[in-house]
Amino acid sequence: MIELVTSAQMRAIETAAIESGAVRGLDLMERAAEGVVAALVTRWPGAERACxxxxxxxxxxDGFAVARLLAARGWTVRVLAAAGADRMPPDAVSNARAWTGPVAPLTAEALAEGPQADVYVDAVFGTGLSRPVTGELARVVAALARVSARVVAVDAPSGLCLDSGRSLIPGGIPARAALTVTFGWRKPGHVLAQGPELCGEMVTVDIGVAAWREAAGVTASLVTPDDPAFAQLDKTTAAHKFTHGHALILTGGMGRTGAARLSARAALRIGAGLVTLGAPGSAMMEVAAQITALMLRRIDSPEALAEALADTRITALCLGPGLGIERAAALLGALREGGVKPRPTVVDADALTALGPVSGALPEDWVLTPHGGEFARLFPDLAARLSAEPANGPAFSRLDAGRQAAARAGCVVVLKGPDTVIAAPDGRSSVHAASGAQAAPWLATAGSGDVLAGIITGLLARGVGSYAAACTGTWLHAAAARHVGPGLIAEDLPEALPAVLRRVIGHPG
Structure with missing residues (x-):
């Protein structure tokens, strides 16, 4: 598990470490600077001039300490510093005074006029940035864009909110770095919104405060294939189809069954023992002509759905893909009016639209899977906060939005995007960051979301918990896209799952 620590949580951890007497603030700053120097000399081995x-x-x-350490290595170092160094925090003042070289003013003009450097160290703003960057410092940040290929950012490219990945430069964008070195843990802003694009290569440096991690109450993490839920993907030699659940996936009418068929294929590929498509009478022949391993049942009405769900062997349900808003609203009503035994349910696509704004708790075993537009219809106030330009930091983030949505809905919410947020009503949250080596841009194609809904449904049918199924399914969905690569269409995703599963669970072949 790779945990994500907010700026406030990082301060709590460092404060606890310092107050324990085991370490000084100056020690932490020195370790951070040593980590930056080690990372930048590895990235640019032939460099010898730094600004x-x-x-x-x-x-x-941190920047003054980096300058001192580079000079000790024989580098030519030029320092630009903000006015009023004596008004910096005490540990920062100590490092500023330890620098014995000249100091130029931190202005865009001074940066442009100075000799060209091999590496630029951006130590202007880090985790503590809480106000918009304006005036001369905003111009300095803009000037860094001209040398971004040789910038190493200390904790964050200046102007980036490390709690949200959003810009704190009114009307502008933060600095851009080729390399970002952070300390202890990654921060949400490294993986959310603009963060991955602006941070470049990420290096996390251990500064010796892990023992005080509990002081922060960390609740967010990155989704990785070493999470415990991935161990549930394998099947034992004693398994049979009924030990891995039965998923029911509802379709729309004639000409609208393709999305649900994609979902059903994905649920079967992920290991559900049985998968049934529930279609209205008008679509029965269409579906029957398109399926083989899938089963088919006629479900025209809420009453027919209730009758189908009287079979307790059905362990998960999916409704929404291609369902049509009117049919979705009617079938959702059957689930919410009682009289039907609850079971884990993925609510996607048209069913999300039919659900409308969420004002109170939904069934706790539901999983909502909205993209940005659907999220705005479900939680318009939260979406408005996400789209508004932040007045200060920490800015409202997709993690904040996902957590608040899950708390309001009383169920798991999957806020889809390149930085997909999975949130549970108990406060747990994860980010699947499809960036860098994990990027999956070919998922931007019709039907890919229907496949994700099916993967999660199949995992639910197999008995994986709602939050774990959403996290695991999101990772597998992107991994399947990377396996296929350019030219991917949604039909390819279920067929890529066997190869991905073999890698994850360690089977040969």
Missing amino acids: VLCGPGNNGG
């Missing part, structure tokens, strides 16, 4: 930009806070103190 270090030091801001007015502790990030600037």
Whole structure:
């Protein structure tokens, strides 16, 4: 598990470490600077000239320490610093005073006029940025864009909110780095919104505070294939189809069954023992002509759905893909009016639209899977906060939105996107960051969301918990897309799952 730590949580951890007496703040700053130097000399082994930009806070103190360490290695180092270094935090002042070389003003003009450097160290703003960047410092950040291929950012490219990945530069964008070095743990802003694009290569440096991690109450993490739920993907030699559940996936009418068939194929590929498509009478022949291993049942009405769900062997349900809003609303009514034994249910696509704005708790065993537009219809106030330009930091993030949506809905919410957020009503949350080596841009194709709904449904049918199924399914969905690569269409995704599963669970072949 790779945990994500907010700026406030990181401060709590560092404070607990310092107050324990085991370490000083200066020690942590020195370790951070040593980590930056090690990372940048590895990235640019032939470099020997650096320009270090030091801001007015502790990030600037890190910058002065980096400058001192590089000079000790024989580098030619030029330092630009914000005015009023004596007003920096005490540890930062100590590092500023330890720098014995000249200091130029931190201005865009000074940066442009100075000799060209091999590496630029962005230590202007880090985790503590809480106000919009304006004036001369905003111009400095903009000037860094011209040398972005040789910028190493200390904790964050300046102007990036590390809690949200959003810009704190009104009308502009943060600096861009080729390399970002952070300390202890990654922060949400490294993987959310603009963060992956602006941070470049990420290096996380251990500064010796892991023992105080409990002081922060960390609840967010990245989805990785070493999460415990992935162990549930395998099947034992004693397994048979009834030990891995029975998923029921509802279709729309004639000419609208393709999306549900994609979902059903994915549910079967992920290992559900049986998968049945529930179609209205008008679509029965259409579906029957298109399926083989899938089963088919006629479900015209809410009453027919209730009758189908009287079979307790059905262990998961999916409704929404291609369902049509009117049919979705009627079938949702059957689930919410009682009299039907609850079971884990994926609510996607048209069913989300039929659901409308969520004002109270839904059944706790539901999983909502909205993309951005659907999320705005379900939670318009949260979507509005996400789209508004932040007045200060920490800015409202997709993690915040996902957590608040899950708490309101009383069930798991999967807010889809390149940075998919999975949130549970108890406060747990994860991010699947499809960026860098994990990027899956070919998922931007019709039907890919229907496949994700089916994967999650299949995992639910197999008995995987709602939150774990959403996290695991999201990772597998993107991994299947990377396996196929360019030219992917949604039909390819279920067929790529066997190869992905073999890698994840360690089977030969």
